[in-house]
Amino acid sequence: MSSSLTPLESLSAHSRLLRNDAGLTFVRVDNAHASALLSLFGGQLLQYRPHGQAPVLWLSDTAVLDGSKAIRGGIPICWPWFGKGTPGLPQHGVARLGQWQLASVQETDDGTRLRLSLHHEQARLELELRIGAALEVSLCTTNLGPAPLPLQAALHSYFAVPHVDRCRIEGLGPDYHDSLGGTGVAGDQDERPRAPFDRIYTRPQPLTQLHCDDRLLQLQHERHDSLVLWNPGEHELPADISAPAGFVCIETALLRAPALAPGGSQRLGFRCHLDAPGRS
Numbered sequence: 001m002s003s004s005l006t007p008l009e010s011l012s013a014h015s016r017l018l019r020n021d022a023g024l025t026f027v028r029v030d031n032a033h034a035s036a037l038l039s040l041f042g043g044q045l046l047q048y049r050p051h052g053q054a055p056v057l058w059l060s061d062t063a064v065l066d067g068s069k070a071i072r073g074g075i076p077i078c079w080p081w082f083g084k085g086t087p088g089l090p091q092h093g094v095a096r097l098g099q100w101q102l103a104s105v106q107e108t109d110d111g112t113r114l115r116l117s118l119h120h121e122q123a124r125l126e127l128e129l130r131i132g133a134a135l136e137v138s139l140c141t142t143n144l145g146p147a148p149l150p151l152q153a154a155l156h157s158y159f160a161v162p163h164v165d166r167c168r169i170e171g172l173g174p175d176y177h178d179s180l181g182g183t184g185v186a187g188d189q190d191e192r193p194r195a196p197f198d199r200i201y202t203r204p205q206p207l208t209q210l211h212c213d214d215r216l217l218q219l220q221h222e223r224h225d226s227l228v229l230w231n232p233g234e235h236e237l238p239a240d241i242s243a244p245a246g247f248v249c250i251e252t253a254l255l256r257a258p259a260l261a262p263g264g265s266q267r268l269g270f271r272c273h274l275d276a277p278g279r280s
């Protein structure tokens, strides 16, 4: 990350609070297993790197880090809707533009556990991150209001890769909506998509494997009903995307769930880790 971060205070044995020049606050974790950087603006994990391994997440060199727009990279949270939503409201919802509260930091033998929360209208959103040899992400929505709550959510992960055109992706699903062509595709076994692509898999697999050169990322989804696969290619990019060949977005998503009943909760998550080089 190019902007400098000023340490504020220690939160636990392996984590501390920092602030950048624009006033955004961050949590840096450096424990026995991995290092990570989280932005409280957006509740967004920006960096995660197991020790001795390559960075798992991509963060744009030109990401805007002043709170004026969503941060490009890491794991933005799309919530409570995905995509355009109602005209005049922000694409992918309000969570990635919100100021989250840090609820707790806990050190365990497996790593560091961070809990965050955000309130929006009649809903409470809680995010739990476990930073260890593997990364675990869990997002939970609770409907605090009297009426059913229509809800979509996606963990819009930007996974770092040596080059998008050298990737092979197993475990997406047989059918998808091609958002670029506006068509449905059934029974496609394409494991080597070429950028640009923008697809919503509607019968997603539980385990996705992202191979690229000697890297293998294992991604175990929890309670999703869709997977979104996105890379914009090299042309007509917004200013905050630098070097798009360096990422593949594989988004663990809940896009077709029924409205959440009053008092009800809904969870979405994933666990991912890198396998040792040479095993892909």
Ligand SMILES: O=P(O)(O)OC[C@H]1O[C@@H](O)[C@H](O)[C@@H](O)[C@@H]1O
Binding pocket: 070, 091, 092, 156, 179, 198, 199, 228, 230, 251
């Ligand atoms: O630029 P944004 O709002 O972060 O969206 C990036 C992309 O996010 C993906 O999830 C969508 O499928 C794409 O259509 C979209 O372009």
